[in-house]
Amino acid sequence: MSPEKQSLTFLHSAVLLFGGTALFAKLIGLNALDITVYRTAVAAIALCAFLLFTRQAILLKQTKDYGVALLLGMVVGLHWVTYFAGMQMAGITIGIIAFFTYPVMTVFMEPLFSKRLPHMQDVFIAMMVLLGIYLLVPEANLGNQVTLGIVTGMFSGFLFALRNILHKRFFMGYSGPQTMLYQTLVASIMLCAFVEVPLNLVSQHDLYLLLLVGVVFTATPHALFAASLAHLSAKTAGLISCLQPLYASFFAFLLLHEKITLTTLIGGSLVISGAFFETYLVNKQAKAAKL
Known part of the structure; x- marks a missing residue:
């Protein structure tokens, strides 16, 4: 298999796993905050093990970057x-469609930075998404x-867009797994004081699901996504993520x-089409700026 095809396989596998993450909102019998705390704790341990196994850096290059990592972790949490x-x-379908308004939000948030x-085409796409x-x-x-x-899903999209913008401006010098290690660690520590169901009271069934979502559906797709970028463009990654x-x-x-x-099908099609076209236009403009 060529490096490009292997990267494409990694990317599709990562997006497939990211899509599967949503199921655990319904499968795990805990509230959203508890799921997040335990999921991020498991993911942080798995990502740390991955970085150690692959002999990648864990410590950050500059002291000030720890402050950025703290902010990113709070936002992503x-x-x-x-x-x-x-x-x-x-519900899963409507919830994730609402979340996927974030590509359009990103376009309107970036001017603040x-x-x-x-552009007018961005306004048109935004109106389509709102419809x-x-x-x-x-x-x-x-x-x-x-x-x-x-x-709530749209607010989650806003926070995700904010995380992406902050990461792009202040934290681009680090790999995907290293970045996610700090974000999952900070998120877990920040939210653990508000846990409703202590770990010792979590059912065995939910514990297995938390391990599954933390390792297979969080740490693994982020590692695969980062690996896929070695031979694929950001444009391809963005479009397939849709x-x-x-x-x-x-x-x-x-x-x-x-x-x-x-x-739901019509409304979802409008939102996802908006996300797809906005991702395409952003990458097209970025390519034109380099010429």
Whole structure:
């Protein structure tokens, strides 16, 4: 197998596993915060073992980078709590669609750092995504669990977009596994004081699932995703990542028997299409800027 095909296999495997992560919001009998704490703790241990086994650096290059790692860990910790909470309230399919508004959010957040205004095509895509979200919302009332789940999922997308922007500007000098080691470690430590169910009271079934989501569905896909970038462009990685909601919805339908209505299908198609086109345009503009 050529290096390019191997990298493509790594990338699709990573995105498939990322899509499967959403299932654990329903499979594990804990609240979103508890799932996040235990998941990140397991992932941090697995990532540390991976870095030691592959003889990659663990310590950061500069003292100031630890402050950035702390900030990134706090943001990603809150992102994961809201990510799982949104799916527990709205369901896997609608929850992950709401989360995937983040590529469009990124375009409108980046000017705060780069002082570069969005293009008209970005505004059009944003309107398309908002229409998709409008179709998903059952009623304009936060007392409705699905509506609250959509808002929570979108807030999770906002936090994820913020994490990506901060990482791009201040933490690009580190590998994916090394970056995620610090983020999972900080997230777990930051949130552990708020755990509702202590580890000794977690059922054996949930413990197995937490080990599974921490090692197989968190540490492994991040390592695969980082490895795939050795022979693939960021554009390819970004576009293929847009398949994540498709994988998550398929798993939810197959394993959890979640029904997908016509309205959800139309609204979801608008949101995911917006994410796909925005990712494509951003990469196209970045390529043009280098010429």
